Amino acid sequence: MKILLKILLFVILSLFIAGCLGIGEKTQDASRPINLVKMSGQDMVQRLGAGEIAGFIMWEPYPAIATTKGYGKNLLFSGKIWEGHPCCVVAYDYNWYINTKNADEILRRMALVQLKSVEYINNAKPTNSPEHEALINYTLEFGGMTDRAAANLSLQDVDFVYNTNVPGATTFIKKIQDFGIFDTGKWIQSGYFNASDYANSLITENYVDWAVMNKDANLKSVSLREPVTIRYGYLVNDIHELPFYVAWKKGYYNDVGINITIAEGAPFQNGAFEMQKGFKADTVDVGSLGIPPVIIHRINSNDFTKDDARVGVIAGMNNEGSVIVVANNITSFKDLRGKTVGYPGPGTIQHVLFLMQADKEGLKVSY
Amino acid sequence: MKIDSERKGLAINILSLFCFLLLWHALVMMARNDIFNIPFMRLRDIPTPIETWYALLGSMFTKTYGPALTYGIADHTRASLLRVVEGGIIAFIVGVPVGIGVGYSKLLGNILNPIIEIVRNMPPMAWIPLAIFILVAGGSIFIVFIGMVFPIILNTVHGVKSTDSRLIDAAKTLGASESKIVTLVVIPSAFPSIMTGLRIGLGVGWMAIVAAEMVIRSPVGLGYFIWNMGDLGRYAEMVAGMIVIGVIGYVMNISILVLQKRFIRWVD
Numbered sequence: 001m002k003i004l005l006k007i008l009l010f011v012i013l014s015l016f017i018a019g020c021l022g023i024g025e026k027t028q029d030a031s032r033p034i035n036l037v038k039m040s041g042q043d044m045v046q047r048l049g050a051g052e053i054a055g056f057i058m059w060e061p062y063p064a065i066a067t068t069k070g071y072g073k074n075l076l077f078s079g080k081i082w083e084g085h086p087c088c089v090v091a092y093d094y095n096w097y098i099n100t101k102n103a104d105e106i107l108r109r110m111a112l113v114q115l116k117s118v119e120y121i122n123n124a125k126p127t128n129s130p131e132h133e134a135l136i137n138y139t140l141e142f143g144g145m146t147d148r149a150a151a152n153l154s155l156q157d158v159d160f161v162y163n164t165n166v167p168g169a170t171t172f173i174k175k176i177q178d179f180g181i182f183d184t185g186k187w188i189q190s191g192y193f194n195a196s197d198y199a200n201s202l203i204t205e206n207y208v209d210w211a212v213m214n215k216d217a218n219l220k221s222v223s224l225r226e227p228v229t230i231r232y233g234y235l236v237n238d239i240h241e242l243p244f245y246v247a248w249k250k251g252y253y254n255d256v257g258i259n260i261t262i263a264e265g266a267p268f269q270n271g272a273f274e275m276q277k278g279f280k281a282d283t284v285d286v287g288s289l290g291i292p293p294v295i296i297h298r299i300n301s302n303d304f305t306k307d308d309a310r311v312g313v314i315a316g317m318n319n320e321g322s323v324i325v326v327a328n329n330i331t332s333f334k335d336l337r338g339k340t341v342g343y344p345g346p347g348t349i350q351h352v353l354f355l356m357q358a359d360k361e362g363l364k365v366s367y
Numbered sequence: 368m369k370i371d372s373e374r375k376g377l378a379i380n381i382l383s384l385f386c387f388l389l390l391w392h393a394l395v396m397m398a399r400n401d402i403f404n405i406p407f408m409r410l411r412d413i414p415t416p417i418e419t420w421y422a423l424l425g426s427m428f429t430k431t432y433g434p435a436l437t438y439g440i441a442d443h444t445r446a447s448l449l450r451v452v453e454g455g456i457i458a459f460i461v462g463v464p465v466g467i468g469v470g471y472s473k474l475l476g477n478i479l480n481p482i483i484e485i486v487r488n489m490p491p492m493a494w495i496p497l498a499i500f501i502l503v504a505g506g507s508i509f510i511v512f513i514g515m516v517f518p519i520i521l522n523t524v525h526g527v528k529s530t531d532s533r534l535i536d537a538a539k540t541l542g543a544s545e546s547k548i549v550t551l552v553v554i555p556s557a558f559p560s561i562m563t564g565l566r567i568g569l570g571v572g573w574m575a576i577v578a579a580e581m582v583i584r585s586p587v588g589l590g591y592f593i594w595n596m597g598d599l600g601r602y603a604e605m606v607a608g609m610i611v612i613g614v615i616g617y618v619m620n621i622s623i624l625v626l627q628k629r630f631i632r633w634v635d
Contacts, residue, residue: 014445033436035585035586036586037584037585037586038584038595038598039584044584050503052503117540134419178432178433179432179433179434179435180430180432180435180437181435182598183599185418185605188585204456270598272599272600274600275600296599297600297602300599300600300601301600303399303411303412305399305411306411309600340585340586345598346595346598346599347598355434355435356504357431357432357436358434359434362434363434364431364434364435364436365434365435365436366436366437366438366586366587367435367436367437367586367594
């Protein structure tokens with residue numbers, strides 16, 4: 001009996017110690033960070049509904065789905081964190097570029113298709129547009145959703161663009177540097193002097209310039225002489241990349257002589273995956289993804305002797321379009337302190353935006 | 368003589384570890400210089416041992432960059448260990464009594480054995496989806512519990528069953544009650560086996576926690592850390608984290624062996 005008692009005592013003691021360690025974590029409530037936890041968009045909606053997380057920051061359509069279901073409310077649009085911030089972009093793989101003899105011709109037409117598609121979407125966005133229903137259908141298909149109201153809501157939150165944005169990219173690079181995300185050794189290897197030096201090397205503006213010059217041309221009239229096949233990478237159910245989907249479904253790429261095949265591994269879970277498993281592994285020729293993953297992985301994941309993760313940005317996809325959604329009982333960003341918030345992963349645009357907002361409010365964020 | 372051979376053994380141990388590091392370094396450097404590469408692998412992206420060492424030092428402690436709080440390996444380790452300890456305590460509380468019951472009583476054995484036999488063959492990782500969808504909190508601790516409880520039960524059963532029947536008979540003839548036989552004869556005799564179960568369980572629990580932390584995401588934990596570093600393309604930190612996981616598993620195993628030798632004097 002004595003031994004049993006001793007065991008019991010031991011167990012109680014250990015539980016007590018474990019409990020103390022646990023309590024120790026909870027005492028400094030005021031200075032507790034907001035805990036970012038990586039999860040998929042589906043998970044975010046479900047967990048917010050179940051009350052397991054206090055909120056999430058995500059691309060559309062997930063915020064629209066969560067709010068139309070009544071699981072939470074919009075706390076902050078990303079345009080309020082940084083007005084007109086760049087988001088997704090169209091990028092090409094550098095290895096593909098140097099091994100393709102008419103790569104410039106192809107990229108000009110990709111930029112033109114992007115322009116046409118963005119114009120179509122922007123014209124079809126108002127609910128009284130004759131094309132609105134068709135656009136909603138594209139949104140439902142691409143976003144993997146069924147609710148038409150949510151589809152419309154998510155469209156209104158995204159600002160579709162085709163222009164590149166060098167100052168925006170520069171700001172992102174600076175922020176990513178400040179937040180300690182770059183591998184410092186790799187940054188030195190890259191040889192860039194500063195953020196704007198890097199941004200200028202990353203973004204090429206003349207493809208969009210060409211597209212703007214030819215914006216009134218019929219797509220078929222500027223078609224490539226010989227059709228080419230492009231392996232395209234994109235993100236799963238990301239409404240930001242709707243211009244790609246619309247252009248693909250409406251046959252714009254075919255019109256200019258580009259045959260799109262979906263790259264191996266696409267659609268990708270997030271931009272980090274697209275960079276590492278797509279561009280770096282040479283399975284993606286051209287793709288769309290958020291600009292922060294491009295910025296981060298062209299440094300961190302790059303082997304500078306080969307420059308295998310080198311990509312170039314040729315056009316924009318969208319500005320803004322991410323939302324911080326919170327549970328109904330939360331009224332301010334500060335209320336998230338000490339709570340768990342879902343996000344799509346480290347190094348994503350949502351991650352950087354969330355850190356920027358925390359910086360403004362003087363809060364700490366752990367990830 | 369004995370000390371000499373022990374020294375020799377230790378020397379070979381150290382030499383082999385050094386050779387492994389050298390081989391690792393050589394493979395990576397050869398791949399980077401396009402001399403030799405194992406097909407279907409991007410060996411050039413693996414950090415060298417030296418890069419890994421610096422990454423380990425650099426990411427050991429928690430740092431803040433403006434609003435960003437990045438936990439160090441020390442904090443990640445603490446969080447993972449805490450989960451293993453919590454899951455392990457629960458597994459111990461549940462596993463030992465169940466094991467004694469199943470080992471000592473034929474009836475209880477017949478009732479519980481089929482259930483144990485089926486459930487123990489579900490790997491802890493197979494419970495992760497269930498833990499995500501059913502449990503509101505403590506998913507990772509639950510996975511550790513699942514990983515640890517069956518080695519503890521099985522080894523306890525084994526220990527109870529291998530109790531010398533003469534000792535039990537002797538206690539019976541001396542008029543000891545059932546409860547006294549269990550507490551004074553069976554448990555002490557089974558104790559080394561229980562400790563073995565705890566040791567094996569800790570090994571399984573440690574593996575399970577790393578897997579669980581990768582899927583059941585919380586902001587802190589070693590499994591979470593290595594996945595996060597991979598996501599950011601910081602492979603040196605990722606490999607450093609993997610090595611820390613291995614070293615901690617090894618240290619846990621060794622320390623229980625030492626404890627076992629120290630405290631269970633009635634075993635030779």
